[in-house]
Amino acid sequence: MNRTTVGEFLRARGVSRRDFLKFCTTAASAMALPAALVPQIADALEKARRPSVIWLPFQECTGCTESITRAHGATIEGMIFDAISLDYQHTLQAAAGAAAEQAREQAMKDNWGKYLLIVDGSIPTADEGYGTIAGVSHLEMLREAAKGAAAIVALGSCAAFGGIPMAKPDPTGAVPVSEIVKDKPIINVPGCPPIPVVITGVLMQYLTFGRIPELDALGRPKVFYGQTVHDRCYRRPFYERGEFAETFDDEGARKGWCLYKLGCKGPTTYNACATAKWNEGVSFPIEAGHGCIGCSEPRFWDAGGFYRSLSTGNWGTARTVGTAVGVGVALGAAAALSARKRQKDMEKKA
Ligand code: SF4
Ligand code: SF4
Ligand code: F3S
Numbered sequence: 415m416n417r418t419t420v421g422e423f424l425r426a427r428g429v430s431r432r433d434f435l436k437f438c439t440t441a442a443s444a445m446a447l448p449a450a451l452v453p454q455i456a457d458a459l460e461k462a463r464r465p466s467v468i469w470l471p472f473q474e475c476t477g478c479t480e481s482i483t484r485a486h487g488a489t490i491e492g493m494i495f496d497a498i499s500l501d502y503q504h505t506l507q508a509a510a511g512a513a514a515e516q517a518r519e520q521a522m523k524d525n526w527g528k529y530l531l532i533v534d535g536s537i538p539t540a541d542e543g544y545g546t547i548a549g550v551s552h553l554e555m556l557r558e559a560a561k562g563a564a565a566i567v568a569l570g571s572c573a574a575f576g577g578i579p580m581a582k583p584d585p586t587g588a589v590p591v592s593e594i595v596k597d598k599p600i601i602n603v604p605g606c607p608p609i610p611v612v613i614t615g616v617l618m619q620y621l622t623f624g625r626i627p628e629l630d631a632l633g634r635p636k637v638f639y640g641q642t643v644h645d646r647c648y649r650r651p652f653y654e655r656g657e658f659a660e661t662f663d664d665e666g667a668r669k670g671w672c673l674y675k676l677g678c679k680g681p682t683t684y685n686a687c688a689t690a691k692w693n694e695g696v697s698f699p700i701e702a703g704h705g706c707i708g709c710s711e712p713r714f715w716d717a718g719g720f721y722r723s724l725s726t727g728n729w730g731t732a733r734t735v736g737t738a739v740g741v742g743v744a745l746g747a748a749a750a751l752s753a754r755k756r757q758k759d760m761e762k763k764a
Pocket of ligand 1: 474534571572578605606607608
């Protein structure tokens with residue numbers, strides 16, 4: 415654990431009290447906490463020691479790292495790197511090879527039992543040679559790094575659920591972190607990639623309160639994954655009225671109608687995209703005109719086609735489905751209800 419507090423560190427970098435409070439206000443909103451808690455957050459952050467963070471990227475596409483580093487300007491996503499001590503991230507760091515691995519081992523030794531381990535990417539198990547860093551297999555590195563961690567953040571759908579590398583025929587025998595590590599708290603932050611403000615919200619919560627957030631049955635923080643995309647989608651009124659785009663370039667699409675019949679998985683997908691959005695709140699897939707592909711749900715990659723609707727999987731042409739719209743909505747609602755029931759059942763069992 416770094417001896418400098420977050421407050422001291424930010425002041426030393428010229429961050430004014432006013433900017434620090436602005437940072438705390440943004441942090442409160444990222445954690446979905448009321449503004450009334452800002453003084454408490456400021457106090458906690460002022461005194462918090464900057465935790466050591468070791469970030470291991472395994473079988474991944476760098477999308478998760480890109481997601482958190484693609485922020486523009488002095489946003490919370492940028493400032494989070496000031497509030498933590500990122501001691502190892504081999505995609506971002508300048509050092510490579512033996513020097514980098516020595517730094518990782520040193521950081522682990524100095525912070526044994528206290529560091530936060532972030533993992534993005536799945537872990538190949540079919541052959542340990544499929545993924546190695548400086549001659550150490552992903553499997554071995556994860557086991558070793560997990561031993562000294564206080565908690566683990568499985569970042570992105572690959573680390574949380576296996577992700578794209580696990581797609582059939584799964585040549586590498588990809589598994590999520592939870593298949594390997596059984597004795598540490600794991601926070602799953604799925605999404606392909608996850609929303610930057612969700613990543614920082616989870617990290618801020620850990621940093622501010624020193625504990626992991628309340629999780630759902632799939633290990634996801636409820637505050638961000640407690641509702642479906644459909645629950646908060648701005649196209650929902652069109653869905654309720656049975657107004658659906660039939661193709662990506664028809665009049666309905668131009669008018670912004672519901673994308674359900676074009677395969678939108680929003681009714682069965684738990685994520686905060688519709689409210690948190692991307693690129694500092696600019697947009698999210700549905701606002702950009704494409705249905706949700708369910709990227710924060712397990713096995714979304716093999717779930718039967720991104721463009722097949724949840725109800726029948728085959729809607730035919732506008733004319734043939736004209737009378738089936740009501741049925742489709744009913745079936746969609748049934749799919750959403752069954753997803754909600756599945757979620758509740760899993761939570762009861764957890
Ligand atoms: Fe890439 Fe998606 Fe896996 Fe992240 S979750 S590493 S974005 S494939
Ligand atoms: Fe939005 Fe998709 Fe639900 Fe339509 S089906 S309201 S586009 S989430
Ligand atoms: Fe993923 Fe759907 Fe959001 S595809 S980014 S969960 S809208």
